[in-house]
Amino acid sequence: MSAVAGRRKPRRPPRSAPGGLPRRPAxxxxxxxxxxxxGVGGSDTLLAARLAAGDDHxxxxxxxxxxxxxxxxxxxxxxxxxxxxxxxxxxxxxxxSHPGRxxxxxxxxxxxxxxxxxxxxxxxxxxxxxxxxxxxxxxRLTGDQPTRSAAEEAMAAEAADVVRDAVRALPESQxxxxxxxxxxxxxxxxxxxxxxxxxxxxxSRLRLALARLEAVLDRELLGSS
Amino acid sequence: xxxxxxxxxGLPADLRERVLEASLRARAxxxxxxxxxxxxxVEGLGRAADAFYGLLCALDDADWAxxxxxxxxxxxxVGHLTGVEEDVHRxxxxxxxxxxxxxxxxxxxxxxxxxxxxxxxxxxxWRRAADHTLQLVxxxxxxxxxAMHGIRLPLGALLVARAFELWVHDNDIRKAVGLPPSxxxxxxxxxxxxxxxxxxxxxxxxxxxxxxxxxRLVLTGPGGGTWDLILGGGPPGRVAVTIVTDAVGFxxxxxxxxxxxxxxxxxxxxxxxxxxxxxxASALALD
Numbered sequence: 001m002s003a004v005a006g007r008r009k010p011r012r013p014p015r016s017a018p019g020g021l022p023r024r025p026a027x028x029x030x031x032x033x034x035x036x037x038x039g040v041g042g043s044d045t046l047l048a049a050r051l052a053a054g055d056d057h058x059x060x061x062x063x064x065x066x067x068x069x070x071x072x073x074x075x076x077x078x079x080x081x082x083x084x085x086x087x088x089x090x091x092x093x094x095x096x097s098h099p100g101r102x103x104x105x106x107x108x109x110x111x112x113x114x115x116x117x118x119x120x121x122x123x124x125x126x127x128x129x130x131x132x133x134x135x136x137x138x139x140r141l142t143g144d145q146p147t148r149s150a151a152e153e154a155m156a157a158e159a160a161d162v163v164r165d166a167v168r169a170l171p172e173s174q175x176x177x178x179x180x181x182x183x184x185x186x187x188x189x190x191x192x193x194x195x196x197x198x199x200x201x202x203x204s205r206l207r208l209a210l211a212r213l214e215a216v217l218d219r220e221l222l223g224s225s
Numbered sequence: 226x227x228x229x230x231x232x233x234x235g236l237p238a239d240l241r242e243r244v245l246e247a248s249l250r251a252r253a254x255x256x257x258x259x260x261x262x263x264x265x266x267v268e269g270l271g272r273a274a275d276a277f278y279g280l281l282c283a284l285d286d287a288d289w290a291x292x293x294x295x296x297x298x299x300x301x302x303v304g305h306l307t308g309v310e311e312d313v314h315r316x317x318x319x320x321x322x323x324x325x326x327x328x329x330x331x332x333x334x335x336x337x338x339x340x341x342x343x344x345x346x347x348x349x350x351w352r353r354a355a356d357h358t359l360q361l362v363x364x365x366x367x368x369x370x371x372a373m374h375g376i377r378l379p380l381g382a383l384l385v386a387r388a389f390e391l392w393v394h395d396n397d398i399r400k401a402v403g404l405p406p407s408x409x410x411x412x413x414x415x416x417x418x419x420x421x422x423x424x425x426x427x428x429x430x431x432x433x434x435x436x437x438x439x440x441r442l443v444l445t446g447p448g449g450g451t452w453d454l455i456l457g458g459g460p461p462g463r464v465a466v467t468i469v470t471d472a473v474g475f476x477x478x479x480x481x482x483x484x485x486x487x488x489x490x491x492x493x494x495x496x497x498x499x500x501x502x503x504x505x506a507s508a509l510a511l512d
Contacts, residue, residue, distance in 0.1 A: 049445035056254035063241055068234045085237055089244045096248040
């Protein structure tokens with residue numbers, strides 16, 4: 001017994017708050033920072049094993065340790081508090097619901113969560129861009145001015161800058177069809193007539209341009225986080 | 226820019242609570258993932274019996290004569306298990322004498338009568354006895370209480386305890402003949418960890434764990450899970466202990482086949498109390 005008792009410095013376990021959630025300890029430490037369970041390995045592996053075992057205290061410990069980095073990463077991509085909080089929630093719900101998706105052999109838990117947050121934030125941004133584009137098209141067709149919050153305006157402006165730069169970097173032949181199709185709202189047939197090329201060629205240039213834009217935007221958005 | 230309240234880590238003040246609550250709504254705590262398919266105690270005992278019989282069929286004649294446990298050779302140990310099955314039959318038939326019978330002493334005649342027999346006969350006798358147990362319990366009320374070898378518990382729990390014992394002795398035999406240890410399938414293991422966690426408060430009381438202790442037991446790996454247990458008496462919330470260890474290792478401790486030091490658990494909270502809890506766990510073993 002003394003071998004167990006003397007093995008490790010004890011750490012204060014999280015106390016339960018009403019509702020069963022552990023409160024944040026005064027000085028948060030990763031529970032498994034220097035510890036391992038036989039056959040389980042290092043701290044991230046121990047935390048992953050605890051999550052898989054249904055130990056919600058492990059989730060609270062991970063939140064206390066890594067949520068600031070996850071939140072910061074999401075906020076840098078989105079530039080928006082509320083959206084970044086939603087991303088933090090999605091990331092931790094996913095970690096808790098699918099702990100097996102984190103593979104400690106492939107990298108640290110910190111990296112895993114930050115990458116997850118970035119990807120989720122980029123998804124949110126993409127979806128927001130699509131929504132804004134739909135809103136813009138509707139405005140052109142109906143003349144109704146879209147109502148946006150200050151945060152939406154900021155996000156739209158930031159996203160528009162990124163998109164404009166990416167379009168500017170396209171080869172001339174592709175840039176021309178993108179501008180006609182998306183900024184002037186022409187159909188593929190109209191773009192082909194305007195440029196003086198077959199409709200099939202216009203479609204193919206548009207496809208190539210969109211694939212290229214997608215890659216550039218991913219790099220830009222991920223790189224900015 | 227709204228001025229939102231921040232916590233000391235610079236996060237919005239209510240984010241932690243919101244995220245943890247959303248997480249627990251998505252998946253209730255306690256249950257391990259991936260969750261093994263649930264099986265009945267009868268199925269668990271059937272699987273353990275099949276695994277044990279498979280081991281016996283793989284032994285050669287010399288293996289049966291190797292020393293295994295408590296002065297018994299492998300053949301004597303299998304005889305002991307036949308004796309246990311015979312006591313289960315008596316228990317199910319309402320024989321009150323089995324309730325307080327000693328687990329080892331009561332089965333000694335069955336162990337002794339194996340001496341000089343061909344191993345195949347010992348093996349066949351045990352298989353018949355185990356099959357008879359399975360036949361008797363297939364339609365029985367698993368929630369009904371039974372008493373055997375000084376323990377009173379629901380029949381379903383008794384069957385899981387039998388599966389537990391078969392696995393422990395399976396490993397005794399493996400050790401005796403130089404085979405690597407075995408691990409139960411995750412569904413059976415889950416039944417075993419549930420049983421061990423459920424019996425821990427009683428074991429703690431018997432071993433004299435006085436002060437009230439709030440134990441969080443986290444058993445990792447297939448068949449594991451998380452349990453919040455209250456052990457001992459006294460005012461609540463006085464001593465809190467968390468023990469994290471792997472499920473198979475914990476079952477070996479409960480079977481008294483490894484020491485807490487060999488288990489090498491990760492502990493937070495009161496060290497002395499954790500040691501007492503682990504001692505109580507190993508005291509659950511009957512032999």
